[in-house]
Amino acid sequence: MRIGAGPETVLEWLALKFNLGPKPLADTQIAFQFARIVMASARAGLFEALRDSGRTAEEVSRLCGTHPVATSKMLDALLANDYLGFRRGHYELNRLSRKWLLSDSPSTVVHKLDFQEIEWRWTEEFDRLLRDGTPRNMHETLTGNEWRRYQWGMRDFSTAPARELAWRARLPRHARTLLDVGRSHGFYSVALCRRYPELKATVLELPEALPAAAEILARENMADRVAHMAGNVVNADLGTAVYDVVLIANLVHHFDEEQNNQLASKVARALRPGGIYIVLDAIRISSPAEAHRPGNRLGAVLDVYFALTSRAGTWSFPAIQDWQQAAGLVTRRPIWLRTMPGAAMVSATKPR
Numbered sequence: 304m305r306i307g308a309g310p311e312t313v314l315e316w317l318a319l320k321f322n323l324g325p326k327p328l329a330d331t332q333i334a335f336q337f338a339r340i341v342m343a344s345a346r347a348g349l350f351e352a353l354r355d356s357g358r359t360a361e362e363v364s365r366l367c368g369t370h371p372v373a374t375s376k377m378l379d380a381l382l383a384n385d386y387l388g389f390r391r392g393h394y395e396l397n398r399l400s401r402k403w404l405l406s407d408s409p410s411t412v413v414h415k416l417d418f419q420e421i422e423w424r425w426t427e428e429f430d431r432l433l434r435d436g437t438p439r440n441m442h443e444t445l446t447g448n449e450w451r452r453y454q455w456g457m458r459d460f461s462t463a464p465a466r467e468l469a470w471r472a473r474l475p476r477h478a479r480t481l482l483d484v485g486r487s488h489g490f491y492s493v494a495l496c497r498r499y500p501e502l503k504a505t506v507l508e509l510p511e512a513l514p515a516a517a518e519i520l521a522r523e524n525m526a527d528r529v530a531h532m533a534g535n536v537v538n539a540d541l542g543t544a545v546y547d548v549v550l551i552a553n554l555v556h557h558f559d560e561e562q563n564n565q566l567a568s569k570v571a572r573a574l575r576p577g578g579i580y581i582v583l584d585a586i587r588i589s590s591p592a593e594a595h596r597p598g599n600r601l602g603a604v605l606d607v608y609f610a611l612t613s614r615a616g617t618w619s620f621p622a623i624q625d626w627q628q629a630a631g632l633v634t635r636r637p638i639w640l641r642t643m644p645g646a647a648m649v650s651a652t653k654p655r
Contacts, residue, residue, distance in 0.1 A: 342416045469491075
């Protein structure tokens with residue numbers, strides 16, 4: 304996925320191609336302003352106001368209790384950037400907004416947009432990170448309300464890739480036990496259990512995350528097959544030959560190299576022969592020569608973000624596979640995700 308300015312006309316393409324237009328301004332001013340427009344519109348309920356039918360700006364304003372002139376300007380900005388349609392004087396939802404921006408849609412990202420308000424404040428610390436390299440350690444500083452917003456945000460972030468993983472992960476034929484590390488909402492476990500009828504899952508998560516996590520998971524009606532267990536994988540004993548599958552999704556970027564090596568060793572010991580260890584995460588470039596290859600841009604940006612929020616960062620394919628191989632596992636060919644651009648599944652199996 305490309306980040307930032309994208310030309311819409313031949314003249315714009317030429318301007319970017321020959322460095323005639325100020326791409327840094329398009330990548331910053333326009334990008335961050337429109338991001339806040341989408342976030343504010345979702346929070347105020349503008350998309351929800353259009354759920355059942357098209358409405359005028361005045362009607363949306365009355366339903367949402369928002370300022371009429373400001374509401375009209377917001378709706379026009381959303382319309383101009385393909386987030387809404389317009390017909391016979393009425394704004395209306397299009398396929399994009401109906402799928403992603405209604406709170407009860409199976410694919411909603413509304414809660415993630417809400418959590419991004421917190422993440423926005425964190426990124427103001429990039430200047431300090433650049434000066435002294437000191438992280439903020441997000442998991443140690445979240446308040447109770449922020450934990451809840453975080454869990455709901457990660458729930459939204461995971462719905463599409465969870466379904467893709469369930470169909471593409473290729474678990475052992477008779478897999479019955481899954482350990483899902485750090486994905487408290489349980490969406491990956493739920494998707495895999497629905498795909499594999501004999502599978503049962505344990506979700507290992509920090510105690511602070513469990514109140515909101517239990518609320519989210521309860522909505523899936525999978526209590527007989529997906530259960531939570533409080534703990535920290537850094538110091539938890541995962542047991543020996545207990546699981547057919549261990550999944551660690553969007554988590555290794557919080558750990559340094561030594562922790563990830565230790566984690567891979569614990570996972571290898573916890574797997575049954577023939578079991579599979581799946582790492583799903585954004586992928587970092589392994590050298591500057593790879594910077595412009597498709598799929599690498601997002602991982603490079605998130606590498607900076609996670610260096611700020613949890614002292615580590617994203618990891619490359621060779622790094623992840625080195626941990627798995629050092630633990631005695633046999634690596635598989637990585638699989639790039641279609642529903643999470645820049646992320647991939649990096650799997651390895653335990654020899655029989």
